[in-house]
Amino acid sequence: MPDSSLSSRTVLITGASSGIGLETAWQLADRGATVLLHGRTAEDARATADMLVAVKGVDANRLCTYGADFTLLDEVEAFARKVVTEHPHLDVLVNNAAMAAPERHTVTADGNEIAFQVNFLAHYLLTCLLEPALTSDPGGRVVNVSSSLHRTASIQWADPNRARRYSRLAAYAQSQLALTVFAADPRVTAVSVDPGVCDTALLPLYAHEGVSAAEGAAHVVRLCDPAVEIVNGAYYDRQERVEPAPAATEDRTVRRLNKLADLLVGRDTA
Template identity: 35%
Template sequence: MTGWTADRIPDQHGRVAVVTGANSGLGLVTATELARHGAHVVLAVRNTAAGQDAARRIGGDVEVRELDLASLASVRAFAATLAADHPAIDLLVNNAGLVLLGPRRVTADGFELHLGTNMLGHFALTGLLLDALAAAPKPRVVSLSSITHKSAHLDFGDLMMERNYKPSPAYGRSKLATTLFGLELDRRLRATGSPIVSTLAHPGLTRTNLTPRAWEHKGRLGRAIATVGLLATQSVEQGTLPQLRAATDPAVVGGQFFGPAGLGETRGRVTEAKLSREAADPAVATRLWAAAQELTGVRYL
C-alpha cells in the first residue's frame, strides 16, 4: 500500500497539540505520532488512570488532563485551565467518540449520549478554546467524522431522538452533525479572516475498541458479532492516517476531508473523502450551528 504515511509528518517541536480520547484507539496513535515528531501533546481523557498509562506508553512530551465530553461543566473546566496554562494552542484534534448499541442514554446535561458526546461536547470545547487557537501561528482543528454520516439524516424536530430512538442511526446522526460542524466552522473562520484552519477526517472501518464495546450488552453473541466484524477492518495505525494528514500536512486547506481510498472508503491509502448531500448543505449546517449554540450556551463566530 502506498500513499501518505506518518513519516511525512513535519517537525512538531514547539507546537501544543490537544487530542481528545487519546488513551486508546485512533486517539492514542494520533497522540503517539504527534509526540514522536516533537509536539507537546495534551491527552484529554475521561479516565485519567487510563490516560497516565497511555502517557507512559507514548513517552515524549505529554501531559494528561481530565475531560468528560458528556458534561458541559467538565468541558468548561478543562478549557479554562488548559487555556490558562497554554495561552497558544496549535492543534485541536476532536477525536473522542462513542458508539453504543444498547438503550437510549443521556449526558449530564440531558443530551442524547451520541450527539452530546461526539458533537456537542466538541462544539463547546472548540468555541471555548478559540482564542487560544487563534493565538498560535498556524492553528488547526480536526473533526473526526465517519462513513456512517453518509446514510444519516438530522431531524431537527427530534434532535435528541426522544420519540424514535435507535442506536445505530443515533451514532450516524452524531457523525453527520460532526461533519456539518467541521465544515461550518471552516466557513465561519474564513468569513472572519481567522488564521485557524478547520479540517475533517474519517477512519473508514478500523479495528478500535469501539466496536467490541458497542456489542457488550449482547453478551457472548455480541462479542462473537464484534469479532467477525473486526475481520473486515484495517489496522488502527492505517485508520489514523487520514486524521494525521488533516492535522499536519502543510498543504492542507480549510474544509478538506480525508478518508481511505479503497472499498467504499472503508480502507486503504489516504485520499479526499466524499460528503453526503446533507453534510454538504450550508443551510443544514447553519441550522445545526444555531441549535448547538442554544443547547451548549457556547456562542462563537
Template identity: 45%
Template sequence: MPENPVVLVTGSSAGIGFETARLLAADGTTVIAHARTEEESTHTFQRLVNTGIDPRRLRPAVADFADLRQVADLAATLTAEHPRLDVLVNNAGTGGTSHRTITRDGHEQTLQVNYLAPYLLTRLIEEPLARSPIGRVVNVSSTLHRGGRINWNDLNWKRRYNRGAAYAQSKLALTMFTTALTELRPKIREAVSVHPGIITTAMLPYYSYRGRPIPDGAEAVAKLARPDAKVLTGGYYEGRLPSKASAASVDPEAVGRLWRLSERLTALDKHRG
C-alpha cells in the same frame, strides 16, 4: 510552522486517539493527550512514555465529555496554560449504548459525546487557535455520516431510539461542523473532516467484521494533524485522500441551523462567562 507546535488530541486513552498522539509526539510535536478520567490520563501518559515518547512532549488533559461542565473547565485550563494552540483533533467518541442514555445535561449520550462536547470545546478555545498561524481543527468523522440525518424534531430520540441512527446523526453533525467552522468562524483558519477507515476499534461493528490495524487509521488522522501538513480546508477525507462529503453536510441552511441550535444546547454564552 511555529516553533514547538502544540496539538490537542481528544480521546487519547485508546484506539486511534492513542496512536495519533504517539505519532505526533514522536515527530517532535507537544501533544496534549486528553482522557476521560484522571486514572485513564495517568495510564495513557505511562503507556506513551513506555513506547519511547519523551515525557517532555506530553501534557495531560482530563474531561468527561458526558458532562459539559467538565468540557468547559478543560477549555478554561487549556486557555490559561496554552496561549497558542496549533491543532485540535476532535477524536473522542462513543458508539453509544443499546438503550437510550441521557446525560446530566439532558442530551442523548451519543449526540453529546460525539458532537456537542467537541462543538463546545472548539468554540471555547477559539482564541488559542486564533493565535496560531495554523489554527486547524481535525474532526474525526465517519462514512456513516452519509446515511445519517439530523432528527430536528427529536434530537434526543425520545420516540424511537436506534443506536446506529444515533451514531450516524452524531457523525453527520460533526461533519457539518467542519463546514460551519470554515464558513462561519474566521478565527478558525483551517478545518477538515476525516474518516480513518474501517479499523479494528470498538466502532468496528458499525462497519464490518474485519478491519485494518489501528495504526493505519491513526496515520490518516495524524497526517492531517501534523502542523506542517497542507490540507484542503473545509474538506472531507477518507483515509489519506480527499473525498466527497454528503450533500447534507454542506447544505448552508442546515449547517446554519445546526450551528445556532448547538449554541443553545451547549449553553455556550453561559460557559463563556
C-alpha cells in the same frame, strides 16, 4: 526522529487514551510535537502518558494530560478553561473522542442523547471555548475524526435526542454527520477525516475486522501537519479528499446546526 514541520506544534487530542487517539498521540509525539492528552478521567490520561514514556520512549516533557468526562458539559468547560490558561497557543485540535450509541435510549445529565453529546456537542463546545487559543497562523486547524456512516444520517432537528424513534445506529450516524457539518463552520479552519474501518472499540458498528488503529491514525496525523494544505470544510476518506454528504457543506445546515448546538450546550450567543 523529530519532524521539523511538527516539532514546534502543540496538538490537543480528545479521546487519547485508546484506539486511534492513542496511536495519533504516539505518532505526533514521535515526530516532535507537544501533545495534550485528553482522557475520560485525569487518571486515564496520566496512565496513557506513563505508557508512552515507558513503552514508546516519548519525552515526558512533550506530554500534558487532562481529564474530562464528555457526558458532563461542566467538565468540558473546565477542561477548555484549563487548556486556554496553560496553552494559550494551540496549533491543532483533534476532535477524536467517540462512543457507540447504547442499545437503549440514554440521556445525559445535561439532557442530551448520550452519543450526540459525547461525539458532537462536547466537541462543539470545546472547539468554541478553545477559539482564543487556536492559532490563526497558517497551518493552524481543527481535525474532526468522522465516519463514512455520516452519509446514512439525517439530523432530527425537532427531536435531536431521538426520543420518539431511537436506533443506536441512527443515533451514532447523526452524531457523525453533525461533526462533519461542523467542519464547514466558517469560524474555524477545520477538516473531517474518515480513518477507515479500524480495529477499535467502535469496530462492531462497521464490520468484523479492520485495519490497525495505527494505520487509521496515520491519516489523522497527516492532516495535523502544516505542510499539508487544507480547505475549510474538506472531507477526507483516509488520505483522499472526497465530497461528504451533500448536507455537510450547506450553509443553511451549518447555521441551523450551530443554533441547535448553542441551545443544547447552553451557550448564550446573543
